[in-house]
Amino acid sequence: MMPLAFAHEGAVVKVLQVKAGRGLARRLRELGIFENQLLRVVKSRGPGPTIVEVLCGSVPQGRPSCVLTSCYYHRMGGRILLGFGISMKILVEEVGNQ
Amino acid sequence: MSNEGSRILSVAISTSLIIGIAYITSGLISLYNWSVMILAPEGMVKGILRKYIPGDLGMALILLSIGLTLLAAVYYKLRQSITKSFSCLTVGSTLAIITMSMQLLTVLASTIDSLIIGDTITVEGVQLGVLRIDSLLGYVAILLFIMSLRFYDKRFRAK
Amino acid sequence: MSVVSDIKLKRMKVALAGIPNVGKSLIFNQLTGGRAWVGNWPGVTVEKKVGKIRIGDNELEVVDLPGIYSLTAYSVDELIARNFIVEERPNVVVCILNAANFERSLYLAISLLELGANVVLDLNMIDIAENEGYEVDYVRLQSILKVPVVPTIATKGYGIDELKKAILSAMKERRTYVGIVDYGADVEREIRRLKSLLEELAPGLCRKYPSRWIAVKLLEGDEDILSKVSKLPHGSRMLEEVERSKRSLRRRVEDLESYITECRYRKALEIAQQVLKRIKTPEVTLTDLLDFVLTHKVLGMPIALSIMYLLFRFSFEVSAPLVDTIDIVMNHWLHDWLLSLPGLPESLKSFLADGILAGIGSVLVFLPVIAFFFLGFALLEDVGYMARIAFIVDKIFHSFHLPGKAAIPLVIGFGCNVPAVMAARTIEDENERKVAALIAPLSSCNARLPVYMVIAGAVLRAYAGAVILSLYALGILLALIVGWLFRKTIFKGPSTGFILELPPYLSPKLSNVVFKTWERTKRFLFKAGTVILLGVIVVWLLSVSGPGGYLGPKALEAPEVLERGWVGVIGHVLAWAFAPMKWDWRACAALFFGFIAKETVVGTMGILYGVGEERVTEAIMRSFTPLTGYAYMAFVLIYVPCLATIAMIRNELGLKYSLLALIYEVILAYFVALSIVGIGHLMGIR
């Protein structure tokens, strides 16, 4: 378990915990970032701000963004830039690498 | 990847290596010329090729950025990341072309300006402007840009 | 159509809602022929904008809103949009969906449907989605959501007519779908219970909003709705019931709020799965390619600085011929022509030539520089680079306890500080937002540029370019330091960081770039014709009169006479205060008038230094050394932005903070100018 700010570029991570206040947690949830969601770290200034894309379930006709454990994931919408402060508040675990 | 694609890329990458080094070198020279100009009082130290590579902090910065980007293209190619390499190639050559165009625009503007305020226009002045290092290297970068476009067609154009 | 229904339609309100950067403002412009600001980054619009639209014989009121992700606001601009939709209940809400960011758009659309809004869906940016390799089956979407869906490409004007028609028919036939999300049997049971209670205890509220929506919001813990309910006669009873529902659900659902948002989110995903179709597989998109380098660890920063440098070169050097043309026309031809006019009284001639023309002319000369800057800036904005800057600088800004998003106001501030202060609205954290607004004026705006160009051009000659750039850097550096100081003292608090969705890179639209350049340049021209003109007239009046009475136009020909005028008095008093900096009294007087707007500094100089001189530049050259000139420019950079900016800070943060901004800037300016002179002396520079 580590803060998202420390994740490697290109890693696929699973969100374990969002240690943020109510408003922030809610906003993140609305963007698709909450417990058990998968994110791909597109950019990281390890440790620093990150750019992530949210991966959503195996959607056959979606846009494949990466292949993980032989299951297609597609990326949801635009990429999200998370500032340093927020990247430290999202705890993740690395589950794959591209 | 098609054979032709990989051939274009390797040509582009070798060109990129050469131009990249040229950019870095001229960036460093410009930096040197600049510090000579700032630190040494009037004309004590000569500086290198000052006519073509004037000492200018901003120009040095741009030359170094372009050089670094082009060399990064080589680096990523060596690490087998084609997409990343291609990215650097495209952005680097685009930036080089923009810089070149800016220099040419400036030459054009200052020529018109001389006309307006009634200064004489010297052939040498225009020549120096058009052959300044950032425009000179920019001409070569056009080649690089064309190559990267062709590579894009071969490799990435959506099927 | 009958007259009666016509009148009814005229009063109707249409709101444009959507997530940030979907093209709301562009569609607003296309619908109304209006001129809302369009730019390719989230958070361009931070204020609502009203326009009229004619469809056939009907005139409707259309409102462009800031972007929102849901009906729960998280920053000031979002609150504006949320309040408009929830409180004013527009007759039709056009929810604009981004086909290239479909799930998040859908989440908002679902929230609006739950609210019972009369929704028309506009599926925008289908061209970008297609580029990225997929398409949205909008017919299917229409049948799932039970509201009309219109596909559009706003940049090409495609589908706008259909959208108008859809809006018109929505006016006549209201379609809603409140129960779109199923929250699962347990929660649904509680919703039903609360719903019937609400209908009984709060009938008024239920007339305004669907009772189901109120029930869901109460369970979610929406602060606004909670406070609304608590103010009702049976409010406390109602809240008790909500607590009871929550307690009974606690065994099944851990955190009700996150459960409810997640349900909505999953619904959006589920619908997206049904309507998104892949049509081709592009391996990389242009955005991927560019972003790899432009936000690169090593390359990102130098490239960002290079782009800034190119922007400055473009505005300074390429505009040179135009600058000189204006100079020749205004300050030579027009000036000489005015003086040679026969039959004009001497004092009027002096007023026109040495007062107005000298003052305004010295400012207007820089119009091309400013226009070129805005042109380059609009290009950067429309390409989509702005949002990336926030990423590139975030780490540096973080060490000053500021969010990277605060870079956006600072960059906008290079153009003008007034919109820069406003742009701070999108910063989520209250403290960070205030600090960002307070430091935004330190970013060196275009109004300061004429001052730099006049003084640096006259005094620093060959180094002028480097010196001007160093002032821009100084502004940013001071902004960071002051920001840090504020965060350590008045606005303490943890850094929450920020969230910003990155827009795709787009090729800039010429018409939009030209329009924005023109609008911003026009503002400068307008200022020259009003505030600066006024300032210049005041300067002239104060020059030709003094404590000893009217001095006459002689004052503007002989320096000794001028010194006896009011300007002389003001200048000498200030020169005394600025004694360590050794500035000329005329320069000090110019600072005084620069309070109104920075351009007046140059306008005043144009008048005062022109006295008894052939060329203003030479007079300036004699009165400054490179060191005092630099200190003067730094002072101009830092002290009081301009009245308009102070007014904007007051508007955003209140009187207290606008005074704070005023005071800290004057003190800081004095301190910095003093240090520059002091350090310069120590280093042996004159």
Ligand SMILES: Nc1nc2c(ncn2[C@@H]2O[C@H](COP(=O)(O)OP(=O)(O)OP(=O)(O)O)[C@@H](O)[C@H]2O)c(=O)[nH]1
């Ligand atoms: N290619 C393409 N670009 C579009 C389309 N619609 C809008 N844009 C571009 O998207 C960018 C954002 O447009 P805006 O109208 O400023 O978006 P907005 O929703 O008002 O954004 P905010 O005010 O920041 O919330 C601009 O650069 C537009 O040119 C479209 O259909 N296709």
Ligand SMILES: [Mg+2]
């Ligand atoms: Mg907008």
